[in-house]
Amino acid sequence: QVQLQESGQGLVKPSETLSLTCTVSGGSISSSSYYWGWIRQPPGKGLEWIATIYYNGNTYYNPSLRSRVTMSLDTSKNQFSLSLSSVTAADTAVYYCARRPWLLVAFDVWGQGTMVTVSS
């Protein structure tokens, strides 16, 4: 069965760029059957969708973050990544990667999440 695992910086300084990677095992990110996404959750708060990417590289971003976000695929490593620039304390959150089947506009498999803290 497919599994997702986030990795990346746990601590980022204000104004710098947050970079995270999601490694997919048990399935291929090159499959046309799936989209891949990032969702975050500030401590004690709700969920916020960040971005989604399709196997062909088409990306969809949250307009509130669009100017600072880049999402990409690395098919050779079966990974996808997130880059968020000019971070502030408001970007402190648990970041989840997740899978969205093409026909099911819902995230059906999630990574365990990784905590990212923005602090000097």
Add this chain to the structure above:
Amino acid sequence: EIMMTQSPATLSVSPGERATLSCRASQSVSSNLVWYQQKPGQAPRLLIYGASTRATGIPVRFSGSGSGTEFTLTISSLQSEDFAVYYCQQHDSWPPLTFGGGTKVEIK
């Protein structure tokens, strides 16, 4: 952007009782509504999609209903493992995908 509002924020229920959670959209989302369950320290888990279809492996005590702007998640007989936070999410008009603020179901 479609705003999703969940109520109540906290629901206190005794084990074995029924729980009814509400989700309201700021404009019609048809049946393009999803429910997730999240337990402390865990990632969300997909419960319901298409407003009323249970995801794979979800017990029949979970049911979803509604369309347009008003949706309900019902847990017919709460089990100990059901105490968690529940989120709704719309995908009718995106980006952005938007989530409700969540309803915490706690033990009464």
